[in-house]
Amino acid sequence: MERRLAAILAADVVGYSRLMGDDEVGTLHRLTDVRKTLIEPIIGRHRGHVVKLMGDGVLVEFKSVVDAVECAVAWQQALAERESDTPENRRFRFRIGVNIGDVLIDGDDIFGDGVNVAARLEALAVPGGIALSDDAHRQVCDRLDLQWNDLGEHRVKNIARPVHLWHWADERHPSARPVEGETVRRPSRQPAIAVLPFANLSGDPDQEYFADGIAEDIVAALSRFRELLVIARNTSFNFKGQAASAERVGRDLDVDYVLEGSVRKAGNRVRVSAQLIDVSRNAHIWADRYDRDLDDIFTVQDEITEGIVGSVAPETLSAEIKRATRKTPDELDAWDRVLQARWHMARFTEQDVVTARQKLLEAIDIDPDLASAFADLGNSYVLSTINGWGGLGAAEASKHAAEAARQAIQLDPADGAANAVYGFTRIFRWEFDEGLNHLRRAVEYNPNLANAYGFLSVALFLTGDFSGGLKAFDRAVRLSPRDPWRGIWMAGKGIGAFIAERYEDVLDITRENIRDNPDLPTPYRQRAATLAVLGRLDEAKVELERLYERMPNGTIAQVERAVPIRDPEAHGRWLNALRAAGMPEK
Secondary structure (H helix, E strand, O other), X not given: OEEXXXXXXXXXXXXXXXXXXXXXXXXXXXXXXXXXXXXXXXXXXXXXXXXXXXXXEEEEXXXXXXXXXHHHHHHHHHHHHHOOOOOHHXXXXXXXXXXXXXXXEEOOEEEOHHHHHHHHHHHHOOOXXXXXXXXXXXXXXXXXXXXXXXXXXXXXXXXXXXXXXXXEEOOOOOOOOOOOOXXXXXXXXXXXXXXXXXXXXXXXXXXXXXXXXXXXXXXXXXXXXXXXXXXXXXXXXXXXXXXXXXXHHHHHHOOOEEEEEEEEEEOOXXXXXXXXXXXXXXEEEEEEEEEEEOOOHXXXXXXXXXXXXXXXXXXXXXXXXXXXXXXXXXXXXXXXXXXXXXXXXXXXXXXXXXXXHHHHHHHHHXXXXXXXXXXXXXXXXHHHHHHOHHHOOHHHHHHHHHXXXXXHHHHOXXXXXXXXXXXXXXXXXXXXXXXXXXXXXXHHHOOOOHXXXXXXXXXXXXXXXXHHHHHHXXXXXXXXXXXXXXXXXXXXXXXXXXXOOOHHHHHXXXXXXXXXXXXXXXXXXXXXXXXXHOOOHHHHHHHHHHHHHHOOOOOHHHHHHHOOOOOHHHHHHHHHHHHHHOOOOO
């Protein structure tokens, strides 16, 4: 794609949802009029080009940062003057962010970090104000007679380095602040991690490249986890050769976690040690050692990277969940609510899933751009689809799951987790091909994302590919042996074995699943059906009673839609087995 340097202006209307809720038609008419008669002429006078309109937002490209900032100032001043006689609760106010950076050109659209930073700056601006990046500020500070407030560095979503923020607001209009009761969007805090260069303890300078290669691969792989803010290699490698403490690294790079390690080679053997440190507590939360033969150095490098990343990402998020559960309600931001929701969902009870859903809706209300909140909301509805939780029928729950997952993927199309949830929800709407396509895309976007492989395994089991499901399942478990979602992957393995008529395997799989997840209804249902097929009807009825203790509304009508078995013969065999066990039709 073509690249060019550009000044980018991103803007949106403050409190747009509230305005639409009060008067949908009137708000649309007024916004269209403001755009046509005020904003677009100002953009034109300052040689700007409107790239796209996005509901209540607009993205504009300029060749000059001075033009972009002068346009933003004229925009805010003219709008404040125009709206001064409008009742305050109906007044239009914009947040504006301006950045200069490299952009990718795709037809009439532009992409890249230059655009992403402008959008994040816009979210940090106060109503009626302008937020400016440090690079943009350097271009205008001596050219324009404006008073800028230095607000320091901020970590923002999906941007590797902290963004230095400068802010302007028109002193003539002190109303550049939220209306009472209006929710101000706050960017959600992501856990930040720095991967330090691995120390070469081999006494062989030629092995330096191997140590650096391990650390570089870990940085690249961790960066695929969109919930982690991973410091760029060029920044963290500034500490190469220094005896810097984790506390100093955390302070200098403004990170929560530091990963450090060492490489020692002796003959044809290599030993790699790694440890993850929580900077705030100066405590080790994970450590491991990897011993390998160097038959194929690149394969060994890949294996060690996979092992470290497969542990570090879940351990980091697990530490974040523990941190969030210790906070009081008034301390919680959107990200904390997502983490608390995950803690509840991992318990796999009906009340916990309902509680998790409420916390996710609160997170979305605070930060409507948080893709992970929508993805987890989709997961909560998938659990309702499977287990009949929350008073929702399977069809209604799967519809809500698909809507939430679609929103997640629209917010971040290249997010492996969002694609995994979207694909999973399509499977439970019986849209098998589309579901499998997105699940395979998810593991391409993030080859180290355990739940993407876990969801893919469930989909393959349900579509009759038992061997393929086993491969995906084994990789998910290898990446995250203690993953809280393993019970769902195991449930997929159980139904896959039933479809493949491997009934003794079903009993072994469900026995293990019940041992680890005693409150999950699915394995009891699978045992009841399997024991009925084997003619052990008394035992089947006992398992059905255990199922009803966890899922009182279990009926053939509910299960018929909730368990999407692709093969009609296998689907009929499954339902008939449950009938034989004694499950009622309705």
